Amino acid sequence: MTRIAPVPARVAIAGATGYAGQELVKLLARHPAVTLTDAMSSGATSAPRPLPALKRIWDGTVVPLDIDRLAAGSDVVMLALPEAAAAEIGTALIQRGLRVIDLSGAFRIRSDADRQRWYPATTALPDGVVYALPERHPDAIRGARLASCPGCYPTAALLALEPLAAAGLMEGSVVIDAKSGISGAGKAPSDRTHFCENHGSVAAYGIFSHRHAAEIEQELGTTVTFVPHLVPLDRGILETVYVSLKRGTTEAQVAAALQAAYASAPFVRLTGGDLPEIKHVAYTNFCDIGWKVDESRSRLVLVVVLDNLLKGAASQGVQNLNLMLGLDETTGLR
Numbered sequence: 001m002t003r004i005a006p007v008p009a010r011v012a013i014a015g016a017t018g019y020a021g022q023e024l025v026k027l028l029a030r031h032p033a034v035t036l037t038d039a040m041s042s043g044a045t046s047a048p049r050p051l052p053a054l055k056r057i058w059d060g061t062v063v064p065l066d067i068d069r070l071a072a073g074s075d076v077v078m079l080a081l082p083e084a085a086a087a088e089i090g091t092a093l094i095q096r097g098l099r100v101i102d103l104s105g106a107f108r109i110r111s112d113a114d115r116q117r118w119y120p121a122t123t124a125l126p127d128g129v130v131y132a133l134p135e136r137h138p139d140a141i142r143g144a145r146l147a148s149c150p151g152c153y154p155t156a157a158l159l160a161l162e163p164l165a166a167a168g169l170m171e172g173s174v175v176i177d178a179k180s181g182i183s184g185a186g187k188a189p190s191d192r193t194h195f196c197e198n199h200g201s202v203a204a205y206g207i208f209s210h211r212h213a214a215e216i217e218q219e220l221g222t223t224v225t226f227v228p229h230l231v232p233l234d235r236g237i238l239e240t241v242y243v244s245l246k247r248g249t250t251e252a253q254v255a256a257a258l259q260a261a262y263a264s265a266p267f268v269r270l271t272g273g274d275l276p277e278i279k280h281v282a283y284t285n286f287c288d289i290g291w292k293v294d295e296s297r298s299r300l301v302l303v304v305v306l307d308n309l310l311k312g313a314a315s316q317g318v319q320n321l322n323l324m325l326g327l328d329e330t331t332g333l334r
């Protein structure tokens with residue numbers, strides 16, 4: 001039986017010492033309808049510790065992961081963990097009646113075969129999991145036991161493409177050329193994310209082998225060519241999306257499909273022919289979408305930007321939390 005969360009809701013964070021987790025701490029500490037009950041790090045490596053960057057924003061102490069403590073002290077748990085840990089902990093928490101919001105990929109893929117390939121730690125999807133892109137599935141998210149937040153790259157791609165697919169305007173190939181700041185890879189440095197490797201450089205990676213392509217294809221119902229790049233920024237994503245349109249599609253039809261989809265969406269800003277930039281959305285929950293249409297040759301190019309740590313992770317998670325608590329989705333996010 002899933003507990004009904006009263007307001008203020010008792011919300012805890014697991015993975016609070018990571019890049020996305022620290023953003024969650026900042027957002028929940030000032031959220032008017034939430035009591036931040038616990039912020040936890042990994043169990044294996046950590047002792048209790050402060051988060052110096054958050055002093056006077058949240059003066060609590062991070063404690064090591066403790067599932068019993070989460071289950072006893074909170075109504076909702078937000079997971080900002082590596083996916084194997086999220087698969088185990090998320091499943092255990094909903095079995096104990098809590099509601100969960102997961103930022104990892106552990107619960108995003110519905111096909112058993114595809115999940116086995118991309119997220120093998122999740123052997124089965126529990127009941128009540130919802131793919132939680134708030135602009136597209138708000139009613140399902142309101143009733144979710146576990147809101148599985150989309151990946152950062154898929155959030156941008158799907159917000160731009162889903163309304164066009166739903167309106168039947170697309171035909172043939174879709175190419176998503178994506179660029180991400182380095183925080184997208186999390187806090188543990190690697191050869192690829194080392195400052196000396198990426199400063200002054202741009203590198204493509206994961207061509208035909210990135211799990212976010214599977215997620216985008218699942219939601220869109222069509223094959224995409226997805227090419228991510230690492231760029232020497234700390235945060236932010238920009239995707240340039242190349243679409244073949246059905247013959248005869250007009251610029252006005254493209255604009256109408258996007259405007260109809262987002263007429264009442266507080267965090268999607270349509271910029272039309274004024275193409276958006278990462279700096280316009282950094283440190284916010286906005287996703288900005290601009291576009292150009294070549295009517296004579298049925299081509300469309302969209303440019304989509306968001307902050308990977310916020311709209312691509314933590315603040316999108318809080319937007320989902322608001323829906324699950326029956327609040328206005330902008331609560332604590334303006």
Ligand SMILES: NC(=O)c1ccc[n+]([C@@H]2O[C@H](COP(=O)([O-])OP(=O)(O)OC[C@H]3O[C@@H](n4cnc5c(N)ncnc54)[C@H](OP(=O)(O)O)[C@@H]3O)[C@@H](O)[C@H]2O)c1
Pocket residue numbers: 014015016017018019020021040041042043044045046065079080081082083085103104105150151152183184185186187188308309312313
């Ligand atoms: N970064 C992004 O832009 C982004 C965007 C969308 C989604 N996500 C997803 O969000 C999740 C968190 O990403 P992140 O970039 O914030 O990661 P991160 O910076 O690497 O932080 C990982 C967090 O998980 C904790 N942790 C690590 N292993 C653990 C374990 N076995 N058990 C319990 N806790 C453990 C770490 O604690 P310690 O400090 O004790 O090690 C830390 O708090 C990932 O699944 C990622 O795919 C990230």
